[in-house]
Amino acid sequence: MAIARFWREIKQRYKGIGVKCGNCGEIFFPPRDICPECRRESYKKMDEYELNGTGEVITYTRVEDPHPEFEDLCPYVMAIVEMDEGVRLTGHIVDVDYDDIEAGLEVEASMRKLGEDGPEGMIYYGYKFWPIDSRRGE
Amino acid sequence: MKTKDDVGIKGYAGYVPKYRIKPEEIGDCWGEDGKTMGRGLRVESKSVPSPDEDVVTISTQAAKWAMKRAGIKGEDLEAIYVGSESHPYAVKPTATIVAASIAASPHMTAADYEFACKAGTAAFQTCMGLVSSGMIENGMAIGADTSQGAPGDALEYTAAAGGAAYVIGSEDLLAKIKETVSYTTDTPDFWRREGEKYPQHGGRFTGKPAYFKHVTNCTKKLLERTGNEPDEYDYAVFHQPNGKFPVKAAKKLGFSKDQLEPGLLVTHIGNTYSGSVPLGLAATLDQAEPGDKIMVTSYGSGAGSDSFDIEVTENITDVKEKDVPTIEEVTSNEEFVPYSVYAKYRDKIEGGR
Structure with a gap:
C-alpha cells in the first residue's frame, strides 16, 4: 500500500471516522464527498462522524487459504459487521473460537496490525473486531 | 523528587493478549524439565501476543479504556509517553500512533521511552512533572511490551506481553x-x-x-x-x-x-x-x-x-462503575498454545512463509 494513501485513511482505520450527510442524516463509512441520495443538496454538508465502534455480525467465514499478508493468522475469520449506525464493514474477527461465532454476535472494534511492507517497511494498523464480552470476564 | 499536593491518577486500564503458553511446553521443546523450571520461577503460564498485536495495539486498547475511566477525551491529553523495550519501529514513535488512535493529536507532546522494564514508570514521573509544574492538565503514561527471549534461552519461560495506561492529572483523582x-x-x-x-x-x-x-x-x-x-x-x-x-x-x-x-x-x-x-x-x-x-x-x-x-481517594468508587474491564476480566479470556504456534507467533521460525 502506498504510504500517502494509508496516511490519508488513518482517521478511518484507527478511529472509524466516516461522514454524516447534513441534509438527510445518513451516515457513510468509508467517507463520501457527496450523499448518493441528496446529491447537490449535500454538497459541503458531509460532516465527519465517528462510529461508536460496536455492531453485530451479519455473516462470516473462516479463511483457510489466506491472503499472503495474513498467513501467520491462518485460519482466520472474516465477517461483515453492521455497525450500530447502520453501515456495514468487512473485518477480521479475532480472539474467538470459530464455533462461538454466529450471526447477531455483538462485536466491538479494536486496533490491530493489518499488515506491513516486509520487515523494513511501514506497519499498517486498523480496526478488527472481537466479541464485545470477550474481555469482560464473560 | 517532591510532588505537588495534587498530582495523581485519574484513570487507568490494562490489556493482556489472550494467548498463553506453559513452561512444560517450552521445556519439552528444549529437552528441559519445564515444569520444574516454572515452579522455580513461580510461573505457571505466560501471555503470548497474536501476530497482529504489538506495543502499539496493546497501548491503544489500554489507553482507550483508561480514558473512559477518567471520563476525558483525546483532546484533553497534552502529553503521551509510551515506555517499552519492544517499540515496533526503531525510528518512528509508538506514541504518535497511539495519539492518533485516541484522537489526542495534534496539540500535544509525545515521545517513546526505553529503560528496560521500568520505561513505564519513567513515563509516570514525566507526566507527574509536567502536571505538577502546571505545564499540562492531563498526560498519559503507558508501559507496554511484547518482550523477546531467544529460542532456548531461560528468558523464554517468562518473557511475555501486556501493558497498562494511566491518565495523570491534578483534578478528580482516583x-x-x-x-x-x-x-x-x-x-x-x-x-x-x-x-x-x-x-x-x-x-x-x-x-x-x-x-x-x-x-x-x-x-x-x-x-x-x-x-x-x-x-x-x-x-x-x-x-x-x-x-x-x-x-x-x-x-x-x-x-x-x-x-x-x-x-x-x-x-x-x-x-x-x-x-x-x-x-x-x-x-x-x-x-x-x-x-x-x-x-x-x-x-x-x-x-x-x-x-x-x-x-x-473516594473517587475510586465512581471509577469502578464505569464499563471498563478489570485486569482479572481482561486476563480471564485465555487460550493455551503449543510451542510450535508460539514460535510462529513470535517470529522464531526462520524462512517461514
Whole structure:
C-alpha cells in the first residue's frame, strides 16, 4: 500500500471516522464527498462522524487459504459487521473460537496490525473486531 | 523528587493478549524439565501476543479504556509517553500512533521511552512533572511490551506481553501520588544491542547486584522520605521478572505476601516488562478502597528503580462503575498454545512463509 494513501485513511482505520450527510442524516463509512441520495443538496454538508465502534455480525467465514499478508493468522475469520449506525464493514474477527461465532454476535472494534511492507517497511494498523464480552470476564 | 499536593491518577486500564503458553511446553521443546523450571520461577503460564498485536495495539486498547475511566477525551491529553523495550519501529514513535488512535493529536507532546522494564514508570514521573509544574492538565503514561527471549534461552519461560495506561492529572483523582523517588546506576545485567533481535543477560548477576539492590534501596529511600513503615501500606507492587524476586524483595523490606497478592500477576501472565508494574498497580487499584495506601517499586535493567507512594481517594468508587474491564476480566479470556504456534507467533521460525 502506498504510504500517502494509508496516511490519508488513518482517521478511518484507527478511529472509524466516516461522514454524516447534513441534509438527510445518513451516515457513510468509508467517507463520501457527496450523499448518493441528496446529491447537490449535500454538497459541503458531509460532516465527519465517528462510529461508536460496536455492531453485530451479519455473516462470516473462516479463511483457510489466506491472503499472503495474513498467513501467520491462518485460519482466520472474516465477517461483515453492521455497525450500530447502520453501515456495514468487512473485518477480521479475532480472539474467538470459530464455533462461538454466529450471526447477531455483538462485536466491538479494536486496533490491530493489518499488515506491513516486509520487515523494513511501514506497519499498517486498523480496526478488527472481537466479541464485545470477550474481555469482560464473560 | 517532591510532588505537588495534587498530582495523581485519574484513570487507568490494562490489556493482556489472550494467548498463553506453559513452561512444560517450552521445556519439552528444549529437552528441559519445564515444569520444574516454572515452579522455580513461580510461573505457571505466560501471555503470548497474536501476530497482529504489538506495543502499539496493546497501548491503544489500554489507553482507550483508561480514558473512559477518567471520563476525558483525546483532546484533553497534552502529553503521551509510551515506555517499552519492544517499540515496533526503531525510528518512528509508538506514541504518535497511539495519539492518533485516541484522537489526542495534534496539540500535544509525545515521545517513546526505553529503560528496560521500568520505561513505564519513567513515563509516570514525566507526566507527574509536567502536571505538577502546571505545564499540562492531563498526560498519559503507558508501559507496554511484547518482550523477546531467544529460542532456548531461560528468558523464554517468562518473557511475555501486556501493558497498562494511566491518565495523570491534578483534578478528580482516583489516587494521589504523594511521593516518588528513583535509584539509578550503571549496571550491565541485561541488554539488547542495536539491531539485535534478542537480549543478552548476566544470568545470576541479574539478582543481587541488579534487581534486589535497586528495588530495596529505592523502596527504603521512599519509606525514609515519607516516614512510612511497610505495614502502614495496604498493598505493595514490585516489578515481577518472575514470581520469586518480588516476594523475596518484599520480605526483605518488611512487606507481607498479602500486600503483594492482588498485584502479583506474573504467575499467570509472565513478565510483561514495561507493563509489569503498571499492570500490577492496575490490578491492585481494581481491588482498592478509598483511603488505601499503595507502595510501588519498578525495576529496569541497566539499571534503575522508581518508587511511588500512592493513596486511593473516594473517587475510586465512581471509577469502578464505569464499563471498563478489570485486569482479572481482561486476563480471564485465555487460550493455551503449543510451542510450535508460539514460535510462529513470535517470529522464531526462520524462512517461514
